[in-house]
Amino acid sequence: MEFYNKVGKMALGSRLRRLSEKLTDEAAEVYRVYDINMNPKWFPVFYALAEGEDKSIMQIAQEISHSHPSVSTIAKEMVKHGVAQEVANKADARKNYIGLTDKGREINQRIQVQYADVNSAVENALNETQYNIWKAIEEWEFLLEQKSLLNRVKDEKKIRESKDVQVVDYKPEYQPAFKQLNEEWITQYFKMEATDYKSLDHPDEYILSKGGHILIALYNNEPVGACALIKMDNDMYELAKMAVSPKTKGKGIGFILGNASIAKAKELGAKKIYLESNTILKPAINLYHKLGFKKVTGMPSPYERCNIQMILEL
Template identity: 45%
Template sequence: MDFLQQLGPVALGSRLRRLSEQLTAEAAGIYADYGLNFQPRWYPVFYLVAQQPGIASNEVAEQIGHTHASVSQIVKELLRHELLTMTPDPQDQRRRRLQLTARGHEVLPHLRAQTADVRRSMDELLAETEPSLWSALHAFEQQLRRQPLRQRVAAARQRRAAAPVVLRDYRAGDQPAFRQLNVDWIARYFTLEPADLKALDHPQEYILAPGGAILLAEIAGEVVGTCALLRMPETGSYELAKMAVSPAVQGRQIGFLLGQAALQRVRELGGRRVYLESNSVLTPALSLYRKLGFQPLAQPLPSPYARADVQMELLLP
């Protein structure tokens, strides 16, 4: 329940469906209150036949906006409940003309009375709610007709694809995105270790405060890549870590851009050496590091990460 709300308008479809189901359930209860052995879904068909006796099921479907199959099923039930009669049209043997039975005529006024009560209540209910659901629905449907959601999303996607990559420094509100991108990335190839979460949950404390830096890549206002520099004990040495790029923006060289920016930042900070740890299965990452100028370390160093089996360094000129 809480989650759906967090999802927000993305789950509008579900929300509408649930409300519709609720109303249908209430409608069934209301019929029961009026002592009518009548299903809510019969209503449009039955009412239309009452208004236009002799109508064919085909026309009913068209007028109420259902498929003929749906109408056919409802008519079958109404026939079974002896509320309708069906006779073939003498002019056209395919058509079946529908009419109310005596019992149908008996039920009709009660149905009308009930409908009048429902209409009154519904009108009141809709008048009470501000803004009006009725006109909001109308406006929404109109907008949707003007341009379907699918087209809108396609356009949004294209705008995103066309938007430039922006590199910038970590700011206060970036922690969730920073964490998510890294957690997604780690969970994809390895299993998350407690050591991972320390820095991801408290980047300010573990990365920035000791003199490091975090760089983010942003597309259309959304963070799509991260990369961190941790100041190492040796003077002038920095560790390149937390390099994570959303696979959804693959092929846009975001890892390379982040790496270059990180090296530039090390230069600005007066650093001379950059070190990193990775894993031999991550071949695309390794080739990226090589492209940036990193060289494998001959002598392995102790590491807090179980998954690190590759160590590289780069000495800045």
């Protein structure tokens, strides 16, 4: 126990596995006390078949929330030990169902008193504890169905790493990075166009001098993201040339840049932000929706690759 107290909640899975193994070992002893020749791991499948209805492996897997391979392995073991048998499906000869044998049904009759005693023993143990582990497990299962532990860890990683992201105003020294970041994603999916070269090679002339703005995302002081606000009229700016280095994927830099651009647009007096993209760029489209942009149609575009236009009302 000292190890788990030292490691803490990081070892939750290991500690639960240790508890599960302990309970499984004791369950095997319980079966011997009642002279029931059965492997504890068979129990969910056995119980699913004990109602008397023959079932497919898929049906059992769905009923007990186990994987298909796991149920298939257990069923084979039960068949090998004469507790279960394969039963031909009358409706579909290509499928076999699983059902209890006479031996399995006889075990089911004798095991009922064991069920009653085990249930009472568990109830008494729960009453002796301050926290009801059964209800806690139900809560955890519900929480993990809503959002997996993997995704929760990924979010924490993103939050931690986002603290090392800094969004700064464009300086001439960032022009090579501004061009490289955009050229990298454009050439991966499309081809560079004349308008791209103009704004990326000469951002001062084609963006800044016309009332626009450029933001650069720094991660550990390295330029890893960029985004431009190009002035269209007095109350509308175009969100353009948004790029994030694939080296920093998963750190939420696009979302940070997007929010920083929206804040800057408001500061510049914008009432709307317009953007052009392509639906092949699914992560980007998802990001724009997350930022609040809505699809619009009808505006002319200088880019061949544009097949979707969006606007955010500020």
